[in-house]
Amino acid sequence: MIAAHILIAEDEPKIAALLADYLRMAGYESTTVGEGDRVLAAIAAQTPDLLLLDVMLPGKDGLQILRELRQRSTLPVIMLTARADEIDRLLGLDLGADDYICKPFSPREVVARVRALLRRAAPDAAANPFTIDEAAQRIFLAGRPVALTTSEYRLLHVLMTHRGRIYSRDQLLDLMHGDLRDVTDRVVDSHIRNLRRKLEDLAPGQSYIHAVYGAGYRFEVAEG
């Protein structure tokens, strides 16, 4: 198997070198770019399998790079950010990052997130036991219909169609209710609780909807 190639967009040489070392020990190849203006060109030239993208870069910053990248590519991206409270803001911008890691981070954790993201981005990832009938607004788990209210259908549909993507409660509320303004975060939590119970009934012991501390929720299908 060919080693996955990770592009590291990070202007602090020590951090970049540390990441490169750990990635190499984990069996990945990597290249480092330290200037924001060169990141998109490096992606075009090297076609990496995943991008580790620092938010604060000289020249074009990470947000602008991701915005431009997402107009033409679904390349898996993990954002590196200096502050935990910035993650909320980044989620609110809905830039399309696949994951966020807060500095200071442990290189081991970065490697674990890289591995997890590559696995779920792989085309031959574990078979998805869910099917969606868009016309009938129904979702099936292992061939059996999940009994869903309209809100639950919308919620599960959003989470499933972007497997692994973290959604904040605010985003989920907007996607579920669009025009309604009197709903609160607790509504999301209550729908999530009901959804989990219904999925658990059909697939005991499996968990698909994961809470991400301080950020929101994401949907994942465990590896087989």
Ligand code: CA
């Ligand atoms: Ca930086």
